[in-house]
Amino acid sequence: MRTRVGIVAAVAAVILLALTACVGGSPSGGPTPETPTTQPNTLGLVRPLVPPTHPHILRYCPAEDAVHFTGDPAAFDTVYVCTVEDVPPSQNGLPRTKQTVDRIAPDGVAALLTAYSTPNAAPTDGAFIVMAADPLIVWVVEGDDVVAVRAPVDECGFPTPEAAEAFQEAPRETILVAREANIDP
Secondary structure: OHHHHHHHHHHHHHHHHHHHOOOOOOOOOOOOOOOOEOOOOOOOOOOOOOOOOOHHHHOOOOOOOOEEOOOOHHHOOOEEEEEEEEEOOOOOOOOEEEEEEEEEOHHHHHHHHHHHOOOOOOOOOOOOOOOOOOOOOEEEEEOOEEEEEEOOEOOOOOEOHHHHHHHHHOOEEEEEEEEEEOOOO
């Protein structure tokens, strides 16, 4: 009986440690005057959890690995957010998606990119629960190129609260909506 209580206590302690190891403050830092580049990060995702696939949507949000933003937030005025959501099946029963391109209002771009320019936190060396979190990717127009940029991450690989809030609060205008049937070859 005593052994069983000890095992339960040890398991409870491990679970508690796993749930609390990644609770902490956000990293500090600010933008640097460089163009978007890759910043090493073993935890954060570099593709959307549900990536766009419609050819018209991919013109705004190309399928490429996202990088960490280290540029001057004031130097950019065109940023897109692309989303994919399931919609009711078509009449023939095929599942479908609704894919949307939103443009961040020009007066909201600097605030969003300032939040995205915060450095990543160093990955934790403690225990944590591995879960996938939406990397909150935006696509930044830089001249003739479009660069996928992900939110900075905390020590567990989740977007920082500041970046998540900036992403959610950024004023948007929908510029394109496409529907696509999910057909597996």
